[in-house]
Each structure stands twice: as structure tokens, then as C-alpha cells.
Amino acid sequence: MPLRQAAAPGLPRTMRALVKATAASGLELRQVPAPEIGPRDVLIKVRKAAICGTDVHIYEWDPWAAGRVQPGTVIGHEFMGEVAAVGDAVTSIAVGDRVSGEGHIGCGQCYACRTGQGHICDRVDIIGIDVNGCFADFVRLPDSNVWQLHDSISDTIGAIHDPLGNAMHTVMVDDVSGQSVLVVGAGPVGLMITTIARAAGAIDIVTLDVNPKRLALATGMGADAAFDPREPNIEQTLLARTRGGRGFDVMLEASGNPSGIAFGIKLLRSGGWAALLGIPSSDVSFNLANDVIFKGVTLHGVNGRRMYETWYQVESFLLHGRIDPSPVITHTLPMEEYARAFDLLRAGDAIKIVLDVNPAKPKCTEPPQSTQDLNGAR
């Protein structure tokens, strides 16, 4: 809510943007006014952006999206780019900085925001959902939400800091060192959770999904084992891996599937803990007495990324080579091919797709072999 709006000098007045044009399925790539910035704002020229499952919900205009998103909104919240302009009161960021950004814009004044919990501010605006997002040439953020990218982190990985942070927050919400961990769901975030849990010291990581390609990726990214939960006797198979057959120390939920959530909680040992990140689309029914109360289990709801502890953790694990999330990126496409990208995701033929919006010149930070790695379906 900037005090006054000002067109950044020397910048175009309009831009390309993927817009939720009407209250119906689909998106539209069109010219819209470029964002104006207030004194504390930063304008970022987007290089790369990535598509989240939430974007697919908005594309499909499901009941949640219809209830929250205003038609006309520019969507997208995972991105990296280069600072194009800064407001008059900005001192911490300069034009030309290579950045990603936290898309949860807290009110800045409530208890949550003033105690390092801006991710659960009750008045949060999320870019690409509540305010204009990053599937566009430019995106605006308050300076406090901007994250400087280290030179040794590639543009592509910079573009997926948002979901990497979701995964990091989920793993780090309680202690995983030396714990057996059940990961429910091997979509992009479940896979990132798997690889982070391994790097963070978990001692037996088992990932569940119904998709065999995802299970193979999970194993490649650090899971000690990966199973389809529909296998016969899966409960016994899973419990047999655990100490005394009593259950997993930790369950990290990334599916949002009500039965997956209940199954994961059931497989926790007495005294274990779970982090719930996946969003169920309906109420979830539990055997709260047997599965939570008698067992003395702890459940943590997880939302967004801790500001900015989680961002530092993502940077640390990347810079020290402890994680490599790049296998989750199955495709890189120009923004213009957004329709194909959404089709691939809706068909289950892609895991994470990065959109080239205004990609850097080839000589830049992305070395050729890694570009190769990140292109084409795997």
C-alpha cells in the first residue's frame, strides 16, 4: 500500500503479463500497465518464473480460486529477476541487483509481522493471488521482501526459491536429525522435502506417491525407499522399517490429500511429529483420540516461508552443495508457451516448469551443461 504511485523513470509504461482475464478457465497473455512503485518499493524485471500447483488451480478456476482471485490479476509468484527501479526510501537494494523475492506481503504492523512470522500475517497479500504477480515483464515488491541472490546460485534455481522455501520450512519446523521420516507426496515440493530431509540429517527417508516416475525421482534425490501407497500390505511394509515396528518419528505431508494426511498421521510413532504443508480441499476427518491424543503426537501446520530464516537456510544448503533441487525441473519454456506448460502440468507430464520471461544473455551465470540438464522432459 505505497503512499503515492510513481512511474519509474525510463521504464516502459506497459508490459506483457499472464492475466486471469475472466471468471472462467484459462489465462491470457496481454499488455497491461507496468507497476508503479511507492517510496519503499522495488521494481523487478523478471528473468525466469516457475509455475506452482496453485497457478494451475487459478488457471482451472476451481472453487478456491473463484472465491479468492479477482479477475484481472496478473498471476505467478515464483520468480527471479533483476532490479529495474527502487523507491525513494529504499537503501538496501540497488538497480541491477539479481534477486528473488518473498511473495507473502505482510501488513508489517501486526504481532505476526513484528515477531518474524510475517508468513502467517492475517492480512497478508500474496503476489499472483491477491495482488499482481510475476508472470509478467515486471513485478513490484516492498524492499523488505526482496532477496539478493548469491552469484553462485543459477537463475533457474533462483526462480524456484519460493517452493524450495516451502519445503525447507516444512523440514525445519521441528528437528529431523537422526529421525526416520515419511514424506507423503512426491510432487515438486515433496521431492524437495525429500532431498532437504536427507541433507538435514534424517536417517531413513521414505517417500510415498502414486506416480512411478516421481518415486524414481524421489529415490534419486535422497529417499532411502519410495512406495506407492496402494501397494498391498503397505502399512506393514512401512512399519517394518521402523524401530520396533512402532512407526515413523516424523511425517512430512506434501500431498494435501485427506486420506494421505490421515494415513501419514496414523503411521507416526507415539511421541512423533508431523508437518502439514499440503492443502486439503475439504475438511479432514481424524481418529483424533487414537492417532493424536493417546499417542502424544504433535502436528504443525506449515504455511509459506519463515521471514527470513527460511531464505537463509535455502541459501546455506545450496551454497554448501548439500542439496540439488534441479531434477524437479522437467521443462523450461518461453513464457509465450504458457498454454503448453499448463497443459503438461494438468496432464501430469511435468513436475516443475520454469518459464523464460526475459532470460539473461547466454554468456551469463547459467553454465551450458546445466541449461541442458534443465531442458526437456525427464
Next chain:
Amino acid sequence: MPLRQAAAPGLPRTMRALVKATAASGLELRQVPAPEIGPRDVLIKVRKAAICGTDVHIYEWDPWAAGRVQPGTVIGHEFMGEVAAVGDAVTSIAVGDRVSGEGHIGCGQCYACRTGQGHICDRVDIIGIDVNGCFADFVRLPDSNVWQLHDSISDTIGAIHDPLGNAMHTVMVDDVSGQSVLVVGAGPVGLMITTIARAAGAIDIVTLDVNPKRLALATGMGADAAFDPREPNIEQTLLARTRGGRGFDVMLEASGNPSGIAFGIKLLRSGGWAALLGIPSSDVSFNLANDVIFKGVTLHGVNGRRMYETWYQVESFLLHGRIDPSPVITHTLPMEEYARAFDLLRAGDAIKIVLDVNPAKPKCTEPPQSTQDLNGAR
């Protein structure tokens, strides 16, 4: 599971006991064999015992009781008494010691038992439910489960250490200092939670119940306010007390009522926590997305008492005069009047009833005015 059984020398071979005689409603006071003890066991002559809501369920033979309790079992798990005999390998307890005891008998060998979490041992036997209990002249416990009572703690308070420990565990499962606390349910444990939360540093304690007498007791025992949740606009009334109207920092659940649980969780602020002690008799359905995940809330299932951290905490708060749970004891009756006691509880005309089994001589630890306090309905 003692190695070998031995009748304690000089002790009677039979005793009076309240037995779940048949698979139907009711209890029977009859003569049964006195417990034999193994080398690590302690035999306690029961002075006073107290009736728990669980005992009422067993009396009424509800589906839970019918599924778990074997007919023929001596019931009761809240008590204090005097040590009558000890096994050959017992060194920490002596005949004549004044004691209460932890009724959750862990296996002693599993991960939970060996890491101070015997209360959630998967093979726990609970006295009065899985093995013979304390509504009898004598009760047997392993020496590790026996708790020495300090001289300055009365027999009556000694007899309710088990539910006091439930309440203490619930309050102490996470940090309440400086937190606003919503207590759901003002039965005996909810009232104890209320008074402990006050002593433990909570800054605004609001207790909910549908019974006006219990609400009055809650206010007398430390609640800053007490409400009937059926009041019109109760949600607004409650939220209006909280910082920015955003909800309570903490919710402590002692009702077991599914709608009470869901209401309490809904009233938590983003980032708050809840301890769930009350046992719902059916599955509970949540808006897990809105009330737990998006809010980043933490839920702790609570069962029994931490062994033996909770017992030390109960002793500390009592010895330093920080809590007085005696107002919850509305009646003291001889064990022979058990039928009247259960009638009072089933009619909602009593909160906590203490049974005199083999009460100490009048000159003893209980001063007259406190005896007076504890008799008669309030």
C-alpha cells in the same frame, strides 16, 4: 509382569474391591484375592481414592469400556495410601511410606519407556482398566511407579495426583508464560488446568463450559473470565479479548467434545498452539486448511503424565502454595457408598468425589477445617 508371585507375609489373603463384575452397567463391591507381588513390586494399602470420568464410562459399560476392560477387573486409578509390603529387589521404597502412584505401567524396555516417555508406551497397562486398580484395600505397582508424598501434602490432595498430573501435563506441554489461554471444559481436569495455567504465568485465562456452577468455580480458581459457549455472539466476545481480535495464543482442551475441539482450534491465533487432552468418542472433522495449515498452528496430543517430570511439577506447585485444587473436590464418601457417588457424578451433581477406603486416623495430616472444606456438595 513379575518373575514370580508371592503373598506378602502377614497381610490378608483377601480384600474388599470394587469390581466390574459382568459385561453390563454397574459395579460390585466384593471380596477378592489380595494382590501378590514380585521382586520389584510394591503393595500399597489404599487410604483414599478418587473417581475419574473414565470410571463412570466403565460403570456405564459404554462401547469404549466394553471393547477394552475385562469383566472381573478391579477398577480405579486415582489414589494414595501407605506401603504395606515391598518385593525382594525393592530398595527405594519402604513399608510405611506414604505414597501415590503413576497408574500407567510401561513395558520399561521400549524407546518410549527408556527416553522418559513411558506415558506413551505402546504396551502400557493402566491400573483399573487393563490390570487391577485401586478401588480396593490394596493395589500393586512396580516400585518405579510409586511416588512418595511430601508430609505437607494432604491425603485428599494426594489422592488426586493423577488428574492433577493430567492437567499439569496439558499446561506444561508448551510455553504458557505471558500467553492468553482458552480452556475448553470445566470438569475437574479443566478446572485444574485453569488454576495451573494461572499459576504457570498465563496472562488472560478464559474457561468455557455449559454448567454455570463450574463456570463460577473456574472464576474462583483463576480464570479471568468464564463463559457458556452457547451465549449469543460468543465468538466475537471471546476474540474481542485477544490482541487485535486475532485469537488466543493457546487453547487447552479438556472437554473431549468434537465441536468444542473444533471451536477451540478455530479461536487460536495464527501461530498459536493447542494441547488436546479430552478424548472425543468419535472421529473429529476439521477445517485443517484454514484452521491449522494456513494459520501455522501447532497441536499437541496429551496423554497421561510425563514420567516423572509431571509429578515433580505437581509437587512443586503444591509445596510452594501456587495452586490449591481442593475446590474441585465436592464430596468425600466412604467406599461403601460408591453407588451414591456414581449416581452423583452421572447426574452432574458432583465434580470430583474422593472415596475413603482406609482413611487415616483423625489426628493425622488432614487439619479439621480442610476436612470441612472437602465435605458436602458445593
Next chain:
Amino acid sequence: MPLRQAAAPGLPRTMRALVKATAASGLELRQVPAPEIGPRDVLIKVRKAAICGTDVHIYEWDPWAAGRVQPGTVIGHEFMGEVAAVGDAVTSIAVGDRVSGEGHIGCGQCYACRTGQGHICDRVDIIGIDVNGCFADFVRLPDSNVWQLHDSISDTIGAIHDPLGNAMHTVMVDDVSGQSVLVVGAGPVGLMITTIARAAGAIDIVTLDVNPKRLALATGMGADAAFDPREPNIEQTLLARTRGGRGFDVMLEASGNPSGIAFGIKLLRSGGWAALLGIPSSDVSFNLANDVIFKGVTLHGVNGRRMYETWYQVESFLLHGRIDPSPVITHTLPMEEYARAFDLLRAGDAIKIVLDVNPAKPKCTEPPQSTQDLNGAR
């Protein structure tokens, strides 16, 4: 470090201020330029301020002060007042707001600042020490450092939020509910620690000081006992109060006296914890093996106030009537009588002195009887 300086319109260009005029003992009340503000700054007209022990060190120009404070600096960091002007980019604070403020100005960009730990930013500027302070008609703070005072908190209590926050941070750095607590030192902060520890749920609070008046105040403010550490057999006396004679669960250090620190740590039980707030003026020598390592003790260094968790805690305890720190305020004097104030403090004849800088009109928030309470030596 504001981008550009601007005299606030309609405000005086000079003001009265207590300045460390030369590199020698003493202070000077003189006219200095009023602060200019940048776009994110707030200018506060100071109503009341309070003198800290640190101010006495600066007055006396001890080696620490000589090594850190630049002559010419306006001193003072404890205060409350009214907002007189705000910078162009300020939206959260308005002219006329009644406020106190956090005097630790973090860089805002480092790991500590971006993870809610601005109080330990390595580049922190403290008002009244590193930059101009609040013993003046006006003080400047970044908007993020300004704290809105609730209407029901008096100006006088508002002026001591900084030391109340030190005390709160010390008590809240780990869990005190149900713990026995030894408070070392009964100066203003030790007394505030005593009263907060009581309200926060400690079960036996013992405060040590060599000054009998302070010991009497400690008892009045919540200590269960208060002792002069020079008493014969003090160690035995103190240990005799603790469980099994094994030592205190918690030690809160507010003296900064090296022998007091070592004595307090020695009196901790095995597994206990200490918070160290008092600043020793020289190195401290420990029997680290016996008193920390073999006992498995935890020591927490404490500095400043958590931003802004601690401020919310201070507000909560005050608003809910759980603490009343007013007994520590032994004198209220006009700023012009600063010399007398410093004399009283240096002579040990005062505990906390509040300076009236630009006090509110009598009809205002401070009721007469409380003004009376706060005047005159006690």
C-alpha cells in the same frame, strides 16, 4: 542512515538536550540542533525519560564509555513521548501517537535483523550511546523501532519500557514456569526480573543483593525470600530451599558482578539454566568443568530486547495487571534537575529516576494518586 535529511516543518530548529560535552566526567544541558528526519524516520517529542546505569557510566566517563561514546552525543535511551513528525515513507505511525521506542537500531539487512534478532545485530546503533538519544526535547527513530503505547499504560511506565524489556527478555529466554529461580542483583532490572518471574510462573523466587532497602523491595515485588549474599552460611541457606538441596532450576543474573555471576552459576542444579544480563567490567573466571560441563548446565547471554516479541510481552503483562513495576521508580524530577538525579543514583539513594522532559498536562493519562506514588524517595 536516512537518504536525505529534512527539517520537520513547523518544528523548532533547536532544542534542549543533555549532552556528553567533553571527554570527562559530567554532562551539560544545552541547546543543540533538533534532529532532521529521513523518509522512514519518526520524530518524537519526549515527555518522560528514565536514567539507566549505563547513563551513569557515561556521566562518570569510565573506560567503557570513553572507548565507545563520542563527545557531543545526546545521551539517554529510556523514554516515551508523542510523535511530532514522520518521514514521507512512513505509514504505520502518525503525528500525535503516544509512543515509546526500541533504542537498538539494527542495520535491517543482516541475518540477525532479518530473523527477528535485531537486538544482536553486529552493526547496531544504540540511541544515547552511538547516536543521539532521548534526554532532549526530541529524539529520532526509524519507524520500525517505534512502539505504540496502549492508552491504559501510564506515561511513567511507558518511559521504562526499555529496562522492563531487558528484564522480560531475561526471564523469557527459557522456561521459568514451575521452576525455582535465583535472581542475582536487585537494582531496577533485578527487581523487575523478580516481579516478572513471579508473574511468569516461577515457584520459588529468591533475590540476592547487598542493599537491605532493595531486598525489602524485592520481597514486596514477588520474591519468596531475599538475602544478602554476605550472610554467613548463605550457600547452605539457599541450597536448603531447593529440591533435595541440589540447587536452583534457574539463575537470572542482573548484577554484572563477576563473583555474583560465578556464585549464581555454582548454585544451579545439574541440568539447570541461567540467563546472564548484567555486564561484568572485566573477564570472568569459572570452574567451567565442575559448574557447567559436569552439571550439564545451559548459559544464555542476554542483550537488549527481542524485536518485538519482548515488547508484546511487556504490554501483555502490564495490560492484564500481572506486573506492577512502579515501586522501582523512587523519584520523578524535571530534566533540569539532572545533576541532582545523577547524584542520587551515584550515591545509591535512588533506584530508578524518571525525568520530566515535556510532561503531559495534569488532566491527562496519569491519575493523581499514581503521580503521588511515584514521587519522593522510598
Next chain:
Amino acid sequence: MPLRQAAAPGLPRTMRALVKATAASGLELRQVPAPEIGPRDVLIKVRKAAICGTDVHIYEWDPWAAGRVQPGTVIGHEFMGEVAAVGDAVTSIAVGDRVSGEGHIGCGQCYACRTGQGHICDRVDIIGIDVNGCFADFVRLPDSNVWQLHDSISDTIGAIHDPLGNAMHTVMVDDVSGQSVLVVGAGPVGLMITTIARAAGAIDIVTLDVNPKRLALATGMGADAAFDPREPNIEQTLLARTRGGRGFDVMLEASGNPSGIAFGIKLLRSGGWAALLGIPSSDVSFNLANDVIFKGVTLHGVNGRRMYETWYQVESFLLHGRIDPSPVITHTLPMEEYARAFDLLRAGDAIKIVLDVNPAKPKCTEPPQSTQDLNGAR
């Protein structure tokens, strides 16, 4: 303190044992009476034992040893073996079980012992120091102190569970996931700390020691870098690796060297934490103000192993192949060659030496190639 002593039937009445024979340097291998057992005791036939630095202090009869150890004591506390006899009241352990054991024998009745902190019981007896130890054919332990070894853990690794547990406890005393860690000291425990910190999720592990062979081992066991602290500009070199040059998140102290401790604490970042395991032989002097208080640092004293959380952690990391501590074992020698073993250790020519006391037959659990690995100096 068993109730009554009884010679285990069918077992020899005397045995070989390494005894601290006189109050002077040296040890003696002699025949002594075999231990008698009480009803809760277990008698273990020792297969393999390992020499700790503490044993070297006792050998050398330094002031600490002279002040604590009674001449006549059988020394040694690191071992594994086979259960030879159990007391009448023992149900959890059977003759023939392959076991290691916790050498800290708590009183079992104090607050520490009853809350899972028996390692810091104030009345602890340590085998090989306060009571007879394991450098002998047989050693006696209470049943609660006996640890069943999993089949897939070799005898050699079973013999070093005690120091592995010290290392595990040190790493696990607070959170290391995603943290940069400075390990001070690369003796056997410092090396184990290094490898556990890596497995537990630390993201940059730097180990310090003055011995180049140990530094090479550290690098091989998981350190990202290893340095001699006497290198020029070592402080700058180390800080340059850390975020913003501000210092390490965590410091794990395994040297006991007073200057090493102080150096390690100085290199912590503001808000960091340290675990202090190494035992300084004299008082340690700190700049407590600058290095602990102003920085808001937390120091944890660490002693022994958590009972029995730490033992489960050791088992988990070993069973899941996350750590391999075998490189620290530079020599395996028959117990008869104890003099050579102590000479090697005193000369700094060995790191960890395992003594064959009554080794298993060759066909057993130890595969040939691993025996080979563990012989000969490396």
C-alpha cells in the same frame, strides 16, 4: 548398591583385571575376585574394551585421578560383551545377549534420574572410576544400564558406544541442521563429532587440531575443512567462511583446552550456540561481556550420554549407514599388551585403541576385511 551379593552360579570366582594398584603412575594386570551380582544386576563377560583419555589420566595418576579414584579399582568404561548371568529380578536381559552398557550408574531416585537425565545425577557412580570397570573378564551393571547391540553392529563398534555417545550428545544438544559448525579438537571424540555433525545436517564443518594426521582424518570423516589453529591469520581464515564474516552458528568443543574453548566461543556469531564437552583441567577465563552476553550466545555443558535417547541415536545413525566411526580406531591389541597401548596413546601415536579381552571366535560377527581395517596404525 544391590540388596545382597551372590556369586553367579557356574562362573569363575576370580578373573583377570587391569587394576589401579597403587597411588602412583601405572596399572597392573592381576587376578581379582569376579563381581557378585544383586537381584537387578547383570554380569557381562567382556569381549572388547576401548581406552579413553580418562584412562590415561588414571594411568598417569594426575591430580584429578588422585583426588577421585580409589587405589584397587578396576579401570575401564568403554566395552561390549556377552551376558554371563542375571539377577533374580531381571526380566529384560538374558544370558547370552550381546550388549554394551552405560557406565554412568545413577542413583535412580533423584529428580535427574527420574526425568531421563541420569547422566547428570549428582550421586552418579561411573564404572572404572568410582566402582570397578570393564578392563577385566567380567563387569557388573544394573539391568537398566545394559544396552542390547543390534546384530549388524560389529563388536569393535559396540566397544566404542560410550565415546560415540559423548559425541552424539554433543552434536544433538541443540539443532545443527543447516548450521555452520566449528569443531574444536580432533581427538577420537572430536573426530566422531565431526562425522556425526556431517550426518546430522550441518552445512559447513570446520575442525581444528594441532596434529596434521588428525586433521587429515577429520577431512576424511566429513569435515569441509580442517585447520591448525596456530596458522597465521587463522581467525580471519575461519571467519571468511562464515555468513557475512560474522562467525559460526555452532561451536562443538572437544579439546578441553582453555584457550581452545575461549577461541571457539569468540568465533561464534551473535545468537550462536556452543556445546562444551572437553574438560578443562583449570578454571577458564572468558570475556563474558563481549563473547557471550552482548552476542546473545548460548553455552551448553555436556556430560555423558542422555539415558537413553543418545543410545538410540547412536544405533539409528549406525544402522542406517549414516556414520562410520571406524577410522578413529587405529589399533586393536590384546588386553595383555595394555602397557604398549598406553605408551602409544601417551606418545600421541594412536587415536583410539580397542583391547581384545575375550574376543569372539573368528567365524563371528566381525567380517575379515573389517578386522583388517581396524588393525595397524593409520
